[in-house]
Amino acid sequence: MIFFAALAILAGVLVSLSRQVNGRLALSTSAMESSFWNHTVGLVFITGVALLVGGLFAGEPGAAPWWAYFGGPVGVIFVAAGSWLIARIGAAHTALLIIAGQMTSGVILDIIMGAPGNLAARSLGVGLILAGMWVVQGGKRT
Amino acid sequence: MSQRNQSTRPLYFAAAFGTGGLLSFMVLFNGTLAAYGSLFFASWVPHLTGTITALLVLSVLKPKRAHTKRPPLWVYLGGVSGAVTVMLSSAALNSGLALSGTIALGLAGQMVFSLFADMRGMFGLPQRTPVRRDILALVLIITGSLILIFLGSGS
Numbered sequence A: 001m002i003f004f005a006a007l008a009i010l011a012g013v014l015v016s017l018s019r020q021v022n023g024r025l026a027l028s029t030s031a032m033e034s035s036f037w038n039h040t041v042g043l044v045f046i047t048g049v050a051l052l053v054g055g056l057f058a059g060e061p062g063a064a065p066w067w068a069y070f071g072g073p074v075g076v077i078f079v080a081a082g083s084w085l086i087a088r089i090g091a092a093h094t095a096l097l098i099i100a101g102q103m104t105s106g107v108i109l110d111i112i113m114g115a116p117g118n119l120a121a122r123s124l125g126v127g128l129i130l131a132g133m134w135v136v137q138g139g140k141r142t
Numbered sequence B: 001m002s003q004r005n006q007s008t009r010p011l012y013f014a015a016a017f018g019t020g021g022l023l024s025f026m027v028l029f030n031g032t033l034a035a036y037g038s039l040f041f042a043s044w045v046p047h048l049t050g051t052i053t054a055l056l057v058l059s060v061l062k063p064k065r066a067h068t069k070r071p072p073l074w075v076y077l078g079g080v081s082g083a084v085t086v087m088l089s090s091a092a093l094n095s096g097l098a099l100s101g102t103i104a105l106g107l108a109g110q111m112v113f114s115l116f117a118d119m120r121g122m123f124g125l126p127q128r129t130p131v132r133r134d135i136l137a138l139v140l141i142i143t144g145s146l147i148l149i150f151l152g153s154g155s
Helices: A002-028 A031-053 A066-112 A119-137 B003-036 B039-061 B073-093 B098-120 B132-150
Strands: none
Touching: A002 A031, A002 A066, A002 B073, A002 B098, A031 A066, A031 B039, A031 B073, A066 A119, A066 B003, A066 B039, A066 B098, A066 B132, A119 B003, A119 B132, B003 B039, B039 B073, B073 B098, B098 B132
C-alpha cells in the first residue's frame, strides 16, 4: 500500500517536472513547439514500452466512441498553455490554478452527465476553490 | 513586480483555470478509450493524434523561435516524464488506493514539488518565493479539492 501511495505521489511530481521541462523548452523555442516535442517524444517512448510489454491493441479499442479520440488535440493545447504559463506565473501558481479549473469543471461535467454526487460537498468544495482563486489574484504584489 | 505584470496576472490566472478545464475533457476522452482498449492504447492514441495536431498547427502558424541557439538536449525529455506519469497513476489506480486516493496523492506530489521548484528556480525557470497570500490560497483550493475528491461523488 505504501509502495502504491509513493507511486501516486511520484506521478504528481512527474506532472510538475514535465511542465517545468516543457516550459524551459518553450523559453528557447515556442509553446507550440514545446507541445509538439512533448507529444512526439512521449509517443516514441510509449511505443517502445508497449512493444516490449505487448498488449497495445488488447481489448476492443475499435468499439470506443469517435469523440474519445479527441484527447490528443485537447492535450496539445493543454501542454502548450502549461509551458507558456509556467514561465510567467511560476510552477506553483500554474499547478494550483490548473487543479482549481480541473476540479470545478469536473463537477460541472459530472452534473451534466448525471453522475451521482453530494450537493452539499460539491457546493462547499467549489466554494472553497473559488475563494482560493479570489485570494491568490487579489491585493497589491510586492 | 512590474506594473505590466500586475495588470496581466489575473489574465494568466484565468487562462490557467481554463487550462485545468481542458484537463477534465482529456480525462473523459482518454478514460473512455481505456474502458475499451488497453491503458497503453489510451495513452498512445492521444500522443499520436497530438503529434499530428501539433505538426499541423506548427506548419500553419509557424511560431517564431525565441532563440536561434538550440537549447540543451534534456529539455526535450518532458514527454517521457508525462508518459511515465500515465503508467504510474494507472498502477496506483489498480491498487487499493482507488481513484480518489490516487488523485489526492497526485495533487499533493504536484503541489509540493512545484513549490520546491519555484523556491529553487529549478530547470532555468525564474526563482520565486511564495507569499502568505499564496499559502492561504493553496490551503483553500487544496481543501476544496479534497472535499470534492472524497465527499463530492458520494450520494
